[in-house]
Amino acid sequence: xxxxxxxxxxxxxxxxxxxxxxxxxxxxxxxxxxxxxxxxxxxxxxxxxxxxxxxxxxxxxxxxxxxxxxxxxxxxxxxxxxxxxxxxxxxxxxxxxxxxxxxxxxxxxxxxxxx
Amino acid sequence: xxxxxxxxxxxxxxxxxxxxxxxxxxxxxxxxxxxxxxxxxxxxxxxxxxxxxxxxxxxxxxxxxxxxxxxxxxxxxxxxxxxxxxxxxxxxxxxxxxxxxxxxxxxx
Numbered sequence: 001x002x003x004x005x006x007x008x009x010x011x012x013x014x015x016x017x018x019x020x021x022x023x024x025x026x027x028x029x030x031x032x033x034x035x036x037x038x039x040x041x042x043x044x045x046x047x048x049x050x051x052x053x054x055x056x057x058x059x060x061x062x063x064x065x066x067x068x069x070x071x072x073x074x075x076x077x078x079x080x081x082x083x084x085x086x087x088x089x090x091x092x093x094x095x096x097x098x099x100x101x102x103x104x105x106x107x108x109x110x111x112x113x114x115x
Numbered sequence: 116x117x118x119x120x121x122x123x124x125x126x127x128x129x130x131x132x133x134x135x136x137x138x139x140x141x142x143x144x145x146x147x148x149x150x151x152x153x154x155x156x157x158x159x160x161x162x163x164x165x166x167x168x169x170x171x172x173x174x175x176x177x178x179x180x181x182x183x184x185x186x187x188x189x190x191x192x193x194x195x196x197x198x199x200x201x202x203x204x205x206x207x208x209x210x211x212x213x214x215x216x217x218x219x220x221x222x223x
Contacts (some may be wrong), residue, residue: 102205
């Protein structure tokens, strides 16, 4: 069974940084693109970033470029998202998903940016 | 960036009725790269349709995706109570990948 478990969210002050993690199991992690999607409270889905199987290609949403770094460790079956210079509008539930078309999702980790 | 516009924003219907949800793209999307998701309150989204018209294993056949180019449709032929949720389309043809703003299917 495919499992994706996000962690690393929490309350952070504006200007701070966070590193989100996603632990994958139940499939061969190294064979799949991986994606991050976020959802602000009461809002729709926003695609954030994705990364190719070997990490050689990374794509980011334009509005967050420069503040994001997506990475992966295939030996640890893990996906990461580093977010810097956090703002109130980054408050959201951050999901990781398998594949470019998000065929499986985790339950998300909540990031709250507030002073 | 490809902008996806979903309509209507809210669709009030009753169980047993037919639902037709639209997703329009600002530029042509290869039909292999359009997906539909369902999200219920408090849950992660679930992939229903990929490649514009291919149903994910286990998704009931009352869900049907169609369309090409810039116009795509998700049709739910006979609504069941569990179908009332928010539906999103997504293009994964080009980066940045984008989602539509969602259509909320609600009880009339």
